[in-house]
Amino acid sequence: xxxxxxxxxxxxxxxxxxxxxxxxxxxxxxxxxxxxxxxxxxxxxxxxxxxxxxxxxxxxxxxxxxxxxxxxxxxxxxxxxxxxxxxxxxxxxxxxxxxxxxxxxxxxxxxxxxxxxxxxxxxxxxxxxxxxxxxxxxxxxxxxxxxxxxxxxxxxxxxxxxxxxxxxxxxxxxxxxxxxxxxxxxxxxxxxxxxxxxxxxxxxxxxxxxxxxx
Amino acid sequence: xxxxxxxxxxxxxxxxxxxxxxxxxxxxxxxxxxxxxxxxxxxxxxxxxxxxxxxxxxxxxxxxxxxxxxxxxxxxxxxxxxxxxxxxxxxxxxxxxxxxxxxxxxxxxxxxxxxxxxxxxxxxxxxxxxxxxxxxxxxxxxxxxxxxxxxxxxxxxxxxxxxxxxxxxxxxxxxxxxxxxxxxxxxxxxxxxxxxxxxxxxxxxxxxxxxxxx
Numbered sequence: 001x002x003x004x005x006x007x008x009x010x011x012x013x014x015x016x017x018x019x020x021x022x023x024x025x026x027x028x029x030x031x032x033x034x035x036x037x038x039x040x041x042x043x044x045x046x047x048x049x050x051x052x053x054x055x056x057x058x059x060x061x062x063x064x065x066x067x068x069x070x071x072x073x074x075x076x077x078x079x080x081x082x083x084x085x086x087x088x089x090x091x092x093x094x095x096x097x098x099x100x101x102x103x104x105x106x107x108x109x110x111x112x113x114x115x116x117x118x119x120x121x122x123x124x125x126x127x128x129x130x131x132x133x134x135x136x137x138x139x140x141x142x143x144x145x146x147x148x149x150x151x152x153x154x155x156x157x158x159x160x161x162x163x164x165x166x167x168x169x170x171x172x173x174x175x176x177x178x179x180x181x182x183x184x185x186x187x188x189x190x191x192x193x194x195x196x197x198x199x200x201x202x203x204x205x206x207x208x209x210x211x212x213x214x
Numbered sequence: 215x216x217x218x219x220x221x222x223x224x225x226x227x228x229x230x231x232x233x234x235x236x237x238x239x240x241x242x243x244x245x246x247x248x249x250x251x252x253x254x255x256x257x258x259x260x261x262x263x264x265x266x267x268x269x270x271x272x273x274x275x276x277x278x279x280x281x282x283x284x285x286x287x288x289x290x291x292x293x294x295x296x297x298x299x300x301x302x303x304x305x306x307x308x309x310x311x312x313x314x315x316x317x318x319x320x321x322x323x324x325x326x327x328x329x330x331x332x333x334x335x336x337x338x339x340x341x342x343x344x345x346x347x348x349x350x351x352x353x354x355x356x357x358x359x360x361x362x363x364x365x366x367x368x369x370x371x372x373x374x375x376x377x378x379x380x381x382x383x384x385x386x387x388x389x390x391x392x393x394x395x396x397x398x399x400x401x402x403x404x405x406x407x408x409x410x411x412x413x414x415x416x417x418x419x420x421x422x423x424x425x426x427x428x
Contacts, residue, residue, distance in 0.1 A: 022330040040421040048269065048415075048426060054407035056264050056274035059281065063273030063303065066280050068425030070302030088284030089277065116236040141425045173426050190420060192412035193268035201262075201404035207254040211282030211355045212262060212387050212405075 045172040046190040047165060051148055051181035054195035055213070061143045061175045062089045068173070069099050073140035076101045076133040080126050080178070081146040087214050101139075103129045123155035130164070137169035148178030151185065162188045259386040260404040261379060265362055265395035268409035269427070275357045275389045276303045282387070283313050287354035290315045290347040294340050294392070295360040301428050315353075317343045337369035344378070351383035362392030365399065376402045 048064070050057040065075045077093065077100060093100045105126040127150075133142045150156050162184060165174060176185070186192050201209075208214055262278070264271040279289045291307065291314060307314045319340040341364075347356045364370050376398060379388060390399070400406050415423075422428055 019330045036416070037421065040416050040419050042419045042421065043423065044420060046415045046420060046423055046426055049412075050270050052410070054409075055262065055405050056270060056277075056407045056409065059274035059277030060270035061273075061277065062280060063270075063276035064426055066276060066306045067273065067302035067428070070304065070306030071424045073425050088281035090284065092280045092284030116233045173423060175426075186412065189413070190415035190418065191269050191426075193270045194410040194412050195268075195270065196266070196408040196410050198263075198400065198406035198408050199403070201260045202250070202254050204404065205254050205256050206258060206260060206404060207251065207256065209257065209260055209387060210285045211287050212260055212278055212389075214281070 043171070045168065045170055045174070047188060048173070048175045049148075049181050049186060049189045049192045050175070050177045050195060051179060051186075051192070052194035052196055053179060054197035055200060056195050057177040057179075058089075058145050060193075060195075061145055061177045062093075064141065064173075064175050065093065065100060065143050068141040069096065074099060074101075074138055076139045076142040077103065077145060078126055078130045078133070078142070078147075079104045079145045080123060080150040081105065085214070088211055101133070119153070120155045123150045126150075127156055127161070127164075134164050134168040134172070134174075137172065139172060141173040141175065143175045143177070146178040147176050148181040148185070150178075151182050152178075152180040158182050158184050161185070257385070259382065259384055259388070261402060262387070262389045263362075263395050263400060263403045263406045264389070264391045264409060265393060265400075265406070266408035266410055267393060268411035269414060270409045271391040271393075272303075272359050274407075274409075275359055275391045276307075278355065278387075278389050279307065279314060279357050282355040283310065288313060288315075288352055290353045290356040291317065291359060292340050292344045292347070292356070292361075293318045293359045294337060294364040295319065299428070302425060315347070333367070334369045337364045340364075341370055341375070341378075348378050348382040348386070348388075351386065353386060355387040355389065357389045357391070360392040361390050362395040362399070364392075365396050366392075366394040372396050372398050375399070 050060050062077075065077060068075050079090070079102075090102060090104060093102050103126065105122050130142070130144050130147075133139045147156075147161070151158050151161065165188060168174065176189075181192070264274050276291075279291060282289050293304070293316075304316060304318060307316050317340065319336050344356070344358055344361075347353045361370075361375070365372050365375065379402060382388065390403075395406070
């Protein structure tokens with residue numbers, strides 16, 4: 001249209017008003033965000049925990065691993081409990097051995113093995129790998145995937161784990177995933193998210209899909 | 215010790231009891247898990263949404279992208295809202311242009327630009343890229359990072375977005391992240407997780423860390 005009707009004129013005025021209100025709201029938001037940023041100026045290695053029953057705990061850990069790799073940071077992964085079937089994330093990350101060191105505990109989920117003594121020995125061997133990374137400042141970010149389950153089942157001592165975490169290099173980040181994170185570990189962490197399920201495809205008869213769940 | 219004391223003998227008995235109870239509990243769990251797996255046998259492309267105020271939404275999306283890449287699946291990423299500063303995930307994934315097509319809307323957060331008209335035009339251009347991927351069955355998994363924010367701010371029409379999602383190839387997976395996912399989108403999704411913050415390093419004066427938050 002080349003000619004403006006009175007209606008479109010008034011609509012244009014209304015749009016201007018909406019844009020102006022948006023601008024004012026975003027300017028206030030920017031002040032709040034800038035102020036928060038000004039207050040948070042400390043750099044240090046952080047402990048991030050993702051727990052809860054929802055989907056996304058391990059995925060978010062692997063997302064942080066590749067994010068760190070994008071910054072040229074050396075990463076390490078120790079997978080607890082999982083491991084009978086190679087996952088997509090394992091296959092992918094093993095392509096970059098100098099950027100990401102990948103250790104899998106093996107033997108699959110504990111309800112497949114049903115052997116507590118063997119599970120404990122495997123968890124302890126996996127923690128030895130984790131401890132080695134925690135003592136090596138060349139690792140900028142390490143992921144201990146499903147560690148919470150090993151702690152919940154009592155396969156590892158939570159106080160030993162926390163002591164090893166606290167003795168790590170000052171700038172090293174640690175990401176820990178799995179359901180049922182113990183309270184003592186949550187207390188020792190900097191950032192904790194509970195992944196709360198709203199709905200899951202599995203409940204609707206859709207099985208685990210490559211790329212999404214494995 | 216080569217000789218066993220009565221005490222260690224009784225402790226060994228107790229351990230045997232614990233192991234036996236563990237085995238029985240895990241055998242029951244295996245039955246439940248196996249039964250659930252037997253019921254969930256359908257394969258199809260799923261819509262996964264990660265929303266809420268906690269850390270891990272975008273990270274989990276990028277975790278699924280690399281998980282899919284590990285299975286040799288072609289992936290696509292469209293980032294809405296974010297983009298003023300290149301992130302670790304962008305730098306990393308741009309190394310694999312034949313495995314992951316990466317599109318960033320650019321211009322940074324909306325409270326930086328404070329210009330609603332420009333934000334809408336940019337969101338619409340980004341959705342054009344998303345729609346192109348949704349019409350191309352060569353993409354096995356696509357990530358629309360921070361799309362929920364563009365919907366929440368009214369930059370895109372949720373019904374148009376849902377119609378484009380529902381018209382996609384049957385086996386294509388879609389991951390959508392960002393705070394404030396609209397209810398209509400949640401209703402259209404297969405798996406939805408609310409990432410609930412328990413604590414965050416930011417509140418303790420630690421600023422965003424490379425590899426963890428960006």
